[in-house]
Every structure is written in structure tokens, then in C-alpha cells.
Amino acid sequence: MRLFCLIIIAISLLVSGTFGLLTFKIDSEVSRLEDEKAAITERNDTYSADILALQESIDIISSEKAELEEKLVYERKMASYKVEPTVFLTFDDGTSSNTHKILDILNAAGVKGTFFVVGSQVVNNGSVAREAVKRIVDEGHTLAIHCYNHTYAEIYKSKEAYFADFDKVVALLEEITGTSPNIVRLPSGTYSAKLFCKQYSGTTDTYYEIVSELYARGYEVIDWNIDTEDFTTATGVAKIISNAISGAKTRLTREYKTAVILMHDTVDTYKALPEIISQLKAIQTSDGKIFRFEMLENGGYVSRQVAEITKPE
Numbered sequence: 001m002r003l004f005c006l007i008i009i010a011i012s013l014l015v016s017g018t019f020g021l022l023t024f025k026i027d028s029e030v031s032r033l034e035d036e037k038a039a040i041t042e043r044n045d046t047y048s049a050d051i052l053a054l055q056e057s058i059d060i061i062s063s064e065k066a067e068l069e070e071k072l073v074y075e076r077k078m079a080s081y082k083v084e085p086t087v088f089l090t091f092d093d094g095t096s097s098n099t100h101k102i103l104d105i106l107n108a109a110g111v112k113g114t115f116f117v118v119g120s121q122v123v124n125n126g127s128v129a130r131e132a133v134k135r136i137v138d139e140g141h142t143l144a145i146h147c148y149n150h151t152y153a154e155i156y157k158s159k160e161a162y163f164a165d166f167d168k169v170v171a172l173l174e175e176i177t178g179t180s181p182n183i184v185r186l187p188s189g190t191y192s193a194k195l196f197c198k199q200y201s202g203t204t205d206t207y208y209e210i211v212s213e214l215y216a217r218g219y220e221v222i223d224w225n226i227d228t229e230d231f232t233t234a235t236g237v238a239k240i241i242s243n244a245i246s247g248a249k250t251r252l253t254r255e256y257k258t259a260v261i262l263m264h265d266t267v268d269t270y271k272a273l274p275e276i277i278s279q280l281k282a283i284q285t286s287d288g289k290i291f292r293f294e295m296l297e298n299g300g301y302v303s304r305q306v307a308e309i310t311k312p313e
């Protein structure tokens with residue numbers, strides 16, 4: 001009996017010793033694994049931060065790439081104007097029933113035009129003029145802003161006066177077409193506008209304020225480089241044609257072979273227009289190039305003028 005008790009005690013000691021040892025082993029294994037888990041978690045956090053930083057770099061580089069590609073397209077387009085003769089037919093001071101004739105001629109010839117509209121003309125000429133504004137947009141030409149009232153003493157007396165007039169024509173064109181033009185031609189052009197600002201506001205600063213506000217609002221300003229002198233009936237159809245054609249030929253000798261032809265919404269203009277287009281199409285450079293016809297667009301050739309008309313630094 002005594003022996004039996006001793007055996008039981010010995011077995012108990014052995015079992016509990018072994019069990020204790022086992023428990024200790026398991027505990028230390030658990031703690032080792034937990035340490036390892038903590039280390040992995042720490043590494044994982046570092047990797048996640050690295051991945052995030054890399055993704056940010058990728059995003060920045062991608063947007064820089066997109067910007068550069070856009071710039072490249074623009075530079076290529078600008079460079080093309082030095083090589084490819086390009087004509088922009090522009091029509092100021094409409095719209096009226098004459099605009100319909102001009103649109104018919106352009107469409108028949110398969111070329112696009114740019115129309116710098118005067119708001120008061122549209123209103124005074126009634127539904128035929130409103131319809132012409134709609135046609136300009138619907139038929140894929142450029143609708144652009146000239147002014148509401150073509151009165152130099154009024155619009156150039158202050159920046160506020162200019163924009164009161166400007167906002168009126170913008171609202172009118174938006175109401176008629178549902179779209180908002182983004183190109184502007186100042187009444188009488190930038191050179192004379194500066195002189196008128198001096199005359200009516202007392203300082204050329206008014207001109208610079210107007211132009212920089214236009215750019216700040218996202219508009220681009222464009223003049224012309226060929227004047228057909230069609231603003232007066234004294235010029236006559238034949239002279240309008242020869243002014244356009246000789247002007248275009250002269251432009252072929254310039255750095256930018258671009259002919260921005262100034263015309264107006266007149267009867268003589270639409271009478272001269274078919275001949276102007278057909279003669280322009282027939283002009284060939286010594287290296288066999290012919291004029292391509294484009295309309296003015298924001299971000300296109302128009303944007304070149306900014307350096308010439310904004311205040312020097």
C-alpha cells in the first residue's frame with residue numbers, strides 16, 4: 001500500500017513536471033510568434049506608407065505627363081502656323097439678314113467663319129438676327145463677342161462701363177444659344193481701344209485693366225492682320241476682294257503664315273465673299289502649299305496675341 005502511494009506520488013510529480021515544461025515551451029513559442037507578428041505589422045505599415053508615397057509620385061508624374069502632352073499638342077499647332085498657310089475669315093458687327101447670306105456662302109464653300117457679334121444689332125434686327133446667331137452655333141462656326149453697344153465714348157470710359165456693356169452681350173448670346181462664347185474682339189481693335197481709353201477715361205490703364213480682366217475671366221482677345229476696309233460702302237466689292245487677297249499673299253512672307261481677315265456684316269461683304277474664298281483657295285506657295293481655312297478658337301491661334309496686347313512686365 002505504501003509502495004503504491006509512492007508510485008502515485010512519483011507519477012504525479014513526473015506528469016506535473018512534464019506539463020509545466022510543456023506549458024513553458026508553449027508560452028515562449030506564443031511570445032516569439034507575437035514578437036514576430038509585431039515585427040511583420042511594423043514592416044507592413046512601413047510598406048503601406050511606401051506604397052502610398054509611390055502612388056502619390058505616380059499621380060504627380062502622370063498629371064505632369066498629361067500637361068506636357070497638352071503643351072506639345074499646342075506647340076505643334078502653333079508651329080504648324082509657321083509652315084501651313086492658314087486663313088481665318090472673321091465677320092464683325094452682325095448679326096442681320098446679311099449674316100444668313102454669309103453663312104450660306106461659307107457652307108457652300110465648305111469653310112468655317114468666326115462671327116464677332118454686336119448685341120444691339122441682334123436686338124434691333126429682330127428674329128432674323130436671332131436666327132442668324134443660332135445658325136452660327138448650329139452650323140459649327142465660331143460665335144464670338146464684340147460688344148453690346150458699339151459706342152467708343154461709352155464703353156471705353158471705364159473698366160466698369162466696358163464690363164456693364166460686355167455682360168449684356170454675353171447674357172443675350174447665352175439666352176439665344178445656351179452657350180457662352182470665349183473669344184473677344186474689342187471694338188476698333190486693341191490698338192485703337194487703348195487710344196480710346198486714354199481719350200475717354202483719361203488713361204491707358206483702363207485698357208490694360210479691361211484686357212487683364214478679360215483674360216482673368218477666361219476669354220481670349222484677337223485682332224486681325226488684314227483689313228478689307230469693307231466697313232464703308234466707298235470701298236466697293238472689287239477693292240474688298242483685292243484687299244483680302246493681297247493681304248493674304250503678304251502674310252505668306254511672314255513668320256506665321258496666318259491671314260486673319262477682317263470683314264463686316266455688310267452687303268458688299270457677302271457679294272465679295274465667294275470670290276475671296278475661291279481666290280484664296282487658288283493661291284499656291286512656291287513649295288505647293290495652299291491655304292487651309294480655320295475658325296478662331298480659344299486656346300488656338302488666338303492665344304498668340306496675349307503677349308502683344310497685355311501690359312508689359
Ligand SMILES: [Zn+2]
Pocket residue numbers: 092093146150187188
Ligand atoms: Zn466693330
